[in-house]
Amino acid sequence: MNLTSKEYMEYLVLAAKKIDDNGNYITSLDAITGDGDHYTNMQLGFSKLTENADEFALLSLSECFRKIGMTLMSAIGGSSGALYGSAYISASKVLMDKETIDTPLLLEILSTMLDAIKKRGDADVGMKTMIDALAPAVDVFRDGLTAGIDSSSLFEAVKQAADNGAQSTKDMEAVKGRAYYQANKGVGHIDPGAMTMAYQIETLMDYISEL
């Protein structure tokens, strides 16, 4: 598995579509625990990436990730924009002078993104946020890679971990963000930010499995 900016942008176009296809579902989740705008804001950000995909595909990986970060930051806005922006900008530093992303480097990127999101959001696992989809995916990725399991099983396991992680937010009490204001802290409902994070990881794993 080797990704350049071109493949990474192809993946993001697919992720944009995945988010778009599930727009009504995401909005319905956010209407319960937030203020109903998570999908529309994510859509603004990811459609900007789709528009710029051909242009960004020509950049070095590091510059490509930096541009993705800046785009998401200004187009999504809100918490998600700041968090995805910070994630991609941190990852762009890891990618300095790298020409392709292989499997170990992809793990390092996801792990760097997780750290950046935790730091920017002053949040951790178990607070009913996007971290609850990303963190278990990174853990499973690391364990699988260390254990040396084959690529297709590894990618499938990471994908499952992200989805299970998003589903697990259903029972969690929110600590950060708007769901915190709910009388029951959003218990009983999946966090929309965790769901859209899981969609991205799922799409990425499916995409690299096909390469």
Place this chain on the structure above:
Amino acid sequence: MKKIINEPANVVPDTLEGLALSDPTLVYSKGFEVISRKERREKVGLVSGGGSGHEPAHAGYVGKGMLDAAVAGNVFASPGPEGILEGINMANNGKGVLLVIKNYSGDIMNFDMAKELAEMDGIEVESVIVKDDVAVPDSTYSTGRRGIAGTIFVHKLAGAKAEMGGSLAEVKDVALKTIENIRSIGMSMSSCILPAVGKPGFTIEDNEMEVGMGIHGEPGVERTAIRPSKELAEILVSKILEDYDYIGSEVALMVNGLGGTALMELYILNKDVHELLESKNVKVYKTLVGNYMTSMEMAGCSITLLKLDDELKELLDFPCETPALKL
């Protein structure tokens, strides 16, 4: 959804362009969604901002004696750091910039990022966080108390201090003192509709109200049958007085409409709040009644009290001239 709009995706730029056309002293930075003052003079710059949908907050408070720049995000979503950085640049006249941030996760992250960027450019930036909504318990671990209509008093008093020539530290101190002495609580009777979503975010029965609801429709503390204005005044004022002692003090009072409630009703509530405060030995020094911090077309109101001393009174009485507040 019935709204006077064009493309839902363009509501923010269309709003700001319309506002700028209504006031020749303002400049609109398109693409950054910043409204700032045309006239630049050597003083501390005051910048605020946040999600759109709360008009006239915050762009309506840009002008003499209040903000130097306001940054607008998408509806109910914080602006990104690039826009905020533009706001800082437009407000920076060499004496430093103070950011007035409402306490929401997204706003804090984005303003912090913009502050870091501005500092790299050599601009001195300080920030304060407004958390006046007593419907939510204060907390350092969680997101904690929200910032709502009390923010307008922070703009007013810190803005006056800046206009009078105060240093960045002095302007920040005034903002912190105002925040310390301010409490608010809201009440909602209907949902608002996000232009990009097209349908109400929640439902509330015709005969119901929700006490303590946030300005983005965040749940309140109690959903109950609608009450006469006198009883509503009692409910809201007692929530504030439980949280902070205003008895025996002079206060500034704001009776704020959320956008969908007639001024007639706000005046009725104001009468009842005044009578109630008088009976509790809280002296109202100044009153503002109007739509200052809204949730688009949401029906409802909020009450804000600010405890005053001589310093804050002088700042409150200092003239200001903005599209939404002229004193």
